[in-house]
Amino acid sequence: MNIEFRQAILPRELRSLTRFDRKVFSPADAFPPSYWKECEAWWMLLNGRKTGCCAFQRDIEFLEDIAPDGRNPAREGFLYIATTGLLPEYQGRNLGALLKAWEIAYARHHGFRRIVTNTRRRNKRMIELNKAFGFQIVRTTPRYYAEPVDATVVMELRLSQRK
Numbered sequence: 366m367n368i369e370f371r372q373a374i375l376p377r378e379l380r381s382l383t384r385f386d387r388k389v390f391s392p393a394d395a396f397p398p399s400y401w402k403e404c405e406a407w408w409m410l411l412n413g414r415k416t417g418c419c420a421f422q423r424d425i426e427f428l429e430d431i432a433p434d435g436r437n438p439a440r441e442g443f444l445y446i447a448t449t450g451l452l453p454e455y456q457g458r459n460l461g462a463l464l465k466a467w468e469i470a471y472a473r474h475h476g477f478r479r480i481v482t483n484t485r486r487r488n489k490r491m492i493e494l495n496k497a498f499g500f501q502i503v504r505t506t507p508r509y510y511a512e513p514v515d516a517t518v519v520m521e522l523r524l525s526q527r528k
């Protein structure tokens with residue numbers, strides 16, 4: 366089994382990212398192309414195949430669920446994980462744990478002191494996976510998602526080193 370993490374090249378791989386996203390998430394949860402351009406996206410390749418993808422925003426805090434202007438402010442040392450996903454046929458095989466471990470290694474390697482992320486309240490798998498890696502729930506904001514309406518669970522992991 367050969368695993369590789371490779372940064373997606375934007376805008377060249379924008380279509381590949383949006384196509385992948387639509388296979389993993391429902392249309393309501395998939396990112397618009399404009400949002401991918403704001404992110405640093407990474408592929409997880411398994412034997413050369415794109416099986417997983419995650420996207421970061423560096424030095425960004427996730428607050429858009431409660432901020433009056435609905436925006437995420439810049440905050441040095443914070444890494445916002447905007448998405449983590451595996452193709453359906455690769456889910457449930459612990460590859461999510463591998464991707465999560467890599468995300469945390471990335472954050473530590475780059476000197477971030479906190480990781481923030483959010484997911485649907487009904488997404489028990491993601492919430493449990495985050496908890497298994499030490500993430501804690503910081504708040505739950507109702508009606509953040511549409512189709513179906515759901516709350517967002519905001520989670521964070523504090524890392525020891527400082528940026």
Ligand SMILES: CC(C)(COP(=O)(O)OP(=O)(O)OC[C@H]1O[C@@H](n2cnc3c(N)ncnc32)[C@H](O)[C@@H]1OP(=O)(O)O)[C@@H](O)C(=O)NCCC(=O)NCCS
Pocket residue numbers: 389390447448449450451452455456457458459460461462483484485488489490491493494497
């Ligand atoms: C979420 C995701 C990344 C998890 O990766 P995965 O490899 O499928 O995860 P696993 O099946 O190995 O489960 C991870 C952990 O979640 C927990 N879990 C799994 N299914 C669960 C369930 N139905 N209820 C509660 N916890 C569950 C377990 O603790 C499991 O750890 P274990 O293997 O030690 O028991 C993956 O399923 C995925 O890409 N889903 C679609 C996209 C998505 O929802 N992304 C998150 C929103 S950003």
